[in-house]
Amino acid sequence: TRKEDSPMTILEEIKSKIVGEIADAFSEAAANGELESTDINIADMIKLEVPKDKQHGDYACNIAMQLAKPLRTAPRNIANAIVSHISGGDIEKCEVAGAGFINFYLKPDYLYKVMQQIEQKNGYGKIDLGKGKKVMVEFVSANPTGPMHMGNARGGALGDCLASVLEYAGYDVTREFYVNDAGNQIEKFASSLNARYIQELKGEDAIEFPEDGYHGDDIREHARAFITIHGDKYLNTDESERKAALVDYALEKNVTALREDLEKYRIVYDVWFRESNLHKNGDVKAAIQRLTDNGYTYEEDGAVWLNCEKMGLEKNEVLVRKNGIPTYFAADIAYHINKLETRGYDWAINIWGADHHGHVARMKKALAACGINSDKLEVVLMQLVRLMQNGEIVRMSKRTGKAITLSDLLEDISVDAARFFFNMRNAGSHLDFDLTLAAQQSNDNPVYYVQYAHARICSIIRLLADDGITVKPYADINTSLLTDETELVLLKKLADLPEEIRAAAESLEPARITRYVMELATDFHSFYNTCRVKGEDEELTAARLKLIDSVRVVMKEVLTMLKISAPEKM
Numbered sequence: 020t021r022k023e024d025s026p027m028t029i030l031e032e033i034k035s036k037i038v039g040e041i042a043d044a045f046s047e048a049a050a051n052g053e054l055e056s057t058d059i060n061i062a063d064m065i066k067l068e069v070p071k072d073k074q075h076g077d078y079a080c081n082i083a084m085q086l087a088k089p090l091r092t093a094p095r096n097i098a099n100a101i102v103s104h105i106s107g108g109d110i111e112k113c114e115v116a117g118a119g120f121i122n123f124y125l126k127p128d129y130l131y132k133v134m135q136q137i138e139q140k141n142g143y144g145k146i147d148l149g150k151g152k153k154v155m156v157e158f159v160s161a162n163p164t165g166p167m168h169m170g171n172a173r174g175g176a177l178g179d180c181l182a183s184v185l186e187y188a189g190y191d192v193t194r195e196f197y198v199n200d201a202g203n204q205i206e207k208f209a210s211s212l213n214a215r216y217i218q219e220l221k222g223e224d225a226i227e228f229p230e231d232g233y234h235g236d237d238i239r240e241h242a243r244a245f246i247t248i249h250g251d252k253y254l255n256t257d258e259s260e261r262k263a264a265l266v267d268y269a270l271e272k273n274v275t276a277l278r279e280d281l282e283k284y285r286i287v288y289d290v291w292f293r294e295s296n297l298h299k300n301g302d303v304k305a306a307i308q309r310l311t312d313n314g315y316t317y318e319e320d321g322a323v324w325l326n327c328e329k330m331g332l333e334k335n336e337v338l339v340r341k342n343g344i345p346t347y348f349a350a351d352i353a354y355h356i357n358k359l360e361t362r363g364y365d366w367a368i369n370i371w372g373a374d375h376h377g378h379v380a381r382m383k384k385a386l387a388a389c390g391i392n393s394d395k396l397e398v399v400l401m402q403l404v405r406l407m408q409n410g411e412i413v414r415m416s417k418r419t420g421k422a423i424t425l426s427d428l429l430e431d432i433s434v435d436a437a438r439f440f441f442n443m444r445n446a447g448s449h450l451d452f453d454l455t456l457a458a459q460q461s462n463d464n465p466v467y468y469v470q471y472a473h474a475r476i477c478s479i480i481r482l483l484a485d486d487g488i489t490v491k492p493y494a495d496i497n498t499s500l501l502t503d504e505t506e507l508v509l510l511k512k513l514a515d516l517p518e519e520i521r522a523a524a525e526s527l528e529p530a531r532i533t534r535y536v537m538e539l540a541t542d543f544h545s546f547y548n549t550c551r552v553k554g555e556d557e558e559l560t561a562a563r564l565k566l567i568d569s570v571r572v573v574m575k576e577v578l579t580m581l582k583i584s585a586p587e588k589m
Contacts, residue, residue, distance in 0.1 A: 028146070028514070028517040028518060029129060029130070029132055029133050029136065029514045030514050030515065030517075030518055031518075032129075033109060033125065033129045034067050034078070036108060036109060037067060037078060037080075037109075037110065037123055038062055038065045038067070039062070040105050040106075040108065040110065041061070041062075041065055041080065041082060041101060041105070041121070042061045042062040042065070043104070044101045044102070044103075044104035044105045045061050045082075045100075045101055045104075046061075047104040048100040048101060048103070048104050053100045053103075054090060054092065054097060054100050054101075055090050055091075055092070057086075057089055057090065059086075059089060061082070061086075064082060064085050064086075065080060065082050066080065066081070066082075067079070067080055067123075068080070068081075070122065075116065075120075075122045076113075076114075076122035076123050076124045076125075077123055077124060077125045078122075078123045078125075079116075079120050079121065079122050079123070080120070080121045080123070081119070081120055082097075082098075082101070082121070083095070083097040083098035083101065083115075083119035083120075083121065084118065084119050084120075087119070093119070094118055094119025095115060095118065095119045097119065098115040098119040098120070098121050099115055101121065102114065102115055102121060109125050109126055109128065109129045110123055110124070110125060110126070111124045111125060111126045112124045127501070127502065127507050127510070128498075128499075130507060130510040130511060130514055131498035131499075131501065131510065133510055133513045133514040133569070134493050134498070134510070134513075134565055134566065134569045135493040137513065137569045137572050137573060138492065138493050138569075142187075142576070143516065143517075143572065143573060143576060144187060144516040144517050144519075144520050144573070144576060144577070144580075145187050145188075145189070145517075145520075146187070146188055146189055146517050146520055146521055147189040148188040148189050148190075148521055148524055148525075149185065149188050149189035149190030149191070149524070150189060151189065151190070151191050152190055152191065152365040152366060153190075153191050153193070153363065153364045153365045153366070154185055154190045154191065154192050154193070154364065154365065154366045154367075154368065155192075155193045155195050155358055155362075155364045155366070155367050155368065156178055156181055156182040156185070156192060156193070156194055156195070156368045156370070157178075157195045157196070157197055157358075157367065157368070157369050157370070158174050158175065158177070158178025158179070158181075158182075158194070158196075158369070158370035159171050159174050159175050159178060159196060159281065159286075159370075160196055160197040160198075160199070161277060162199055162204055163198055163199060163200060163270055163273045163274050163277060164204050164205070164207070164208040164233060164273065165233065165235060165237060165273070166237065166276065166277075166280070166424040166425070166426065167277065167280055167281075167424055167425040167426075168422055168423070168424060168425070169404045169406060169422075169423060169425075169428070169452075170372050170401070170403065170404060171425060172284070172404070172425045172428060172437065172441060173401060173404050173441045173450060174370045174372070174401055175281060175284055175286050175425070175441075176284075176437065176438045176441035176442045177370055177399070177401060177441065177442060177446050177529060177530075178194070178286075178370045179194065179285070179286045179438075179582065180438070180442045180529035180532070180533075180580075180581050180582075181368070181370070181399070181527060181529045182194050183529070183580045183581065183582070184520060184523045184524050184529045184532060184580070185524055187520050187524075187580060188520055188521060188523075188524035190366075190524075193289045193290060193364070194286070194287070194288045194289050194290075195288060195289065195290040195291075195292055196277075196281075196288045196290070196291050196292070197292050197294065197354065198274060198291055198292065198293045198294060199294050199347070200270055200274075200293050200294055200295045201294045201295045201297075201298050201350065202294070202344075202345075202346075202347050202350065203347065205266060205270075207229070207231060207232060207233065208233060208266060208269070208270070209262035209263075209265060209266045210229045210232055210262070211228070211229060211232035211233040211234075211238045212238060212241060212242060212245075212262070212265040212266065212269055213226075213258065213261060213262050213265060214226050214227070214228045214229060214232065215228075215238050215239050215241075215242035216242045216245060216246065216253070216254075216261070216265060217254070218242075219239070219242050219243055219246055220246065220251050220254055221254075235421070236419075237273075238269075241265070241268070241269040241272065242265075244268075244272075245264075245265060245268050245269070248268075249264070253265075274291070278291070280425050280426050280429075283426070283429060283434065284425065284429065284434060284437065284438070285434060285438065285582040292354070294350050294354065297350050297353045297354060297357065298345070298350065302353040302356070302357060302361075303345050303349055303350050303353045304345075305353070306349065306352045306353035306356055306389065307323060307338050307339065307345065307349055309356075309389050309390075310325060310338070310352075310385070310388055310389060311323075313388055313389065313390070314329075315329060315330070315385075315388040316338060320341065321341040322337050322338075322339060322340055322341050323337070323338045323339035324336065324337055324338060325337075325338050325348075325381075325385065325388075327381060327384065330384040330385075330387070330388060331384070332380060332381060332384060336348055336381060338352075348378075348381070348385075351382065352382070352385045352386070352389070355367065355382060355385075355386055355391075355396060356386070356389060356391065359386070359391055359392075359395050359396070360391060364395070365395065366395055366397065367395060367396050367397070368397045368398075368399065368527065369396070369397070369398045369399070370398075370399045370401055370446070371398055371399070371400055371401065372400070372401055372403075373400045373401060373402050373403065373447075375398075375400065376400055379398045379400070382396065382398075383396055397527065399446050399527050400446065400447060401446040401447075402446070402447060402448060402449045402450065403449060403450075404441075404449075404450045404451075404452050405449070405450070405451050405452065406423060406452050406454060407451050407452065407453045407454065407455070408453075408454040408455050409455055413454065431454060431458065432454060432457045432458050433457075433466075435466050435470070435583045435584055436457040436458070436464070436466050437457070438581060438582060438583055439465060439466035439469075439533060439581070439583055440452055440453075440457050440465075440466070442529055442530055442532075442533045442581065443465065443530060443533050443534070444530055445528050445530050446527075446528070446530075465537055466583065468537070468540055469536050469537055469539075469540045469574070469578070470578075470583075470584070470585065470586055470589060471540075471589055472539075472540035472543045472544060472570075472574065473540075473571060473574045473575065473578070473585045473586065473587075474586050474587060474588055474589040475543075475547070476543070476567050476568070476570060476571040476574070477571060477587040477588070478587075478588070479552055479564075479567060480564070480567070480568060480571070483552070483553060483560075483564060486553075488553070488560065488561075488564065490564055490565060490568045491561050491564075491565060493565065495561070496558075496561050496562045496565050497558045497559075497561070497562055498562060500556075500558055500559045500562045501562050501563070501566060503546075503549060503550055505542070505545045505546040505549045505550060506546060506550065506563070506566060508542050508545070508546075509539075509542050509543060509546050509566060509570060510566070512535075512538060512539050512542045513539075513569055513570065513573055515535070516535065516573060516576075516577070519531055519532060519535045520532070529581075532577060532580065532581065533581065535577065536574060536577040536578065536581075539570065539573065539574060539577075540574070543567070543570050546566075546567075550563060551563075552564055552567060
C-alpha cells in the first residue's frame, strides 16, 4: 500500500489524542459497570468527522451508534457514559447531540503550534507518505509531428502539479515525456514532408499530396528550411533516403519546439524517452515474444494478435501488422515493461486524454500477461477543455485561423493564469477555460485574488517594518491573544496543508492544492476585514503579525509548488 504512516501533523496529533480520550473513557465506564465491557478494539472503530456546521464543534464521532448493537444499549446512553469520563486536555467541552453523536469543542491552543512548525520547517506541508518510492509521472507526450493543443496544455499543468504534490508527499519523482518517433504517424509525417519538398522544388503538380497527410503550414516551412540547407540534393535520391533525411531534420526541430514551449510553461522533464529506441533495442520484439511464451498471442491473416478475450476483454488487438511492422500498442507494452521492470519504478502514473479510456484495461491486462503487477500502473484520465471568451466558445486562433496551440494561449494570458486555471478542476471533470477572466486583473480572477493576498501581506509587513515593528520568533509571542473567529479559522487552514497534500497525493488530484490556496486567500481576506494587524496593544500586534507572516510563508510555499509566482508587490 502507499498509505503508510508518516510523522504526525498537528491535526493527526489532536485527532489521535481525541481517539485516545474516547477509548479511555469507554474503558472507565465499562470498569465502573456503567457500560457492558467488550473485547472489541474501540480505538480501531472510532472515526472522527469535521461537522459541516461549526456550531456542532471541531470534531464529531458516531462511536455510540456503532456500539449500540454489540452492547444492546441505546446510543445516547452509551454516548452519555463516555462523555461523563472525558477529562480536559485539549478538549474544552464535549456534548451528546441527536441520536447519540458526540461533539468535541477544542481549546485553540493546539492550533497555535502550527505557527511554530511553519517557522521551524523549511518546506512546511511536506510529509513522508511516499517513503522515497520511485514514481514516474508521464504526461503530455504530444505527437512530435506538430505543435501542442489545449488538451496538452491541461495535461501539462495537471501532470507537473501532480509530480510536485507527490514530491511534497515524500516520493522520488521523475517527470517523463514519451516521444512517439516511430510507427504510423512518422510514416505519414515522412510522406507529407516528401511531397512538400518535391512541390517546393518542382511545383504543386509534380506530386500528389497524400490525402491522409499533415496539411499544416509547419510542413511547408520545414520543407523550405530543409531546401535552404540542402537545396535539391535529395531530389534524385532514393525515396526512402530522402524521407529519412527530411524526418531526421524536421523531427528534431519539432522536439526542440515542444521542449521550448513546455519550458516557457515552466515544465522541465527529467527524461525525454524515444519510442524508436524500443524498436532499435529489440524491446518491442522481446515484449511480443514474452506474451507469446505466456500463451497470449495467436496468428491470423498474417498478423500477430494479442488474445484479449483470454484476459476477459471483448476485443482482440493486433500486435504486428501483416507487413511485419509492430503496432503502437505493442511498443506501448514494451515501454511500460521498460518503466516498471527495466528501470524499476515502483509506480508509473500516466496522464491520458479521456478518449484513451478503453486502452487502460488493455494495458493493465497486457502487463499482467507479462507477469508484471498491473497495480503499479495508474492512469489519470483527463476530460476536454473548452476555451471561452466573452461567453462564446473559441476554437480558432485569430492570428493563424487554426486551432489554438499552447504557444498561442501563452501570448494571450500569463503562464501563472494558465497553470492555475488548468489545475482548478479535477482531471475527470470537463473544463471551461475563461480567457477573458484569466486576463483580468481583478479579484474575480482566482490567480490574481491569491497573488494579491500574498502581496497585501508583504505590504503590511513592509509598512510595519518601517515603523520598527518586525516579525518575532514564535517563542516571543503571546499566542493566547489570537481568539477572534477569523484568526482561528486561518490557523486551522494553515494546519490543514499537510493533510491536503496527503489527500491530493492519495487521490492523484492536484486541483485540491489550488483550491486550498484559494480558500487560504479567502480566509486571509476575512481576517483582514475584521482585525487590524497594528493596534494599541503591542502584544496583540506581534501575535497578529506572526499569524499573517505564517500565512505568507504557506501561500508562497504552495504557489512555488505549483510553479506560480508569488509577487511581493502588485
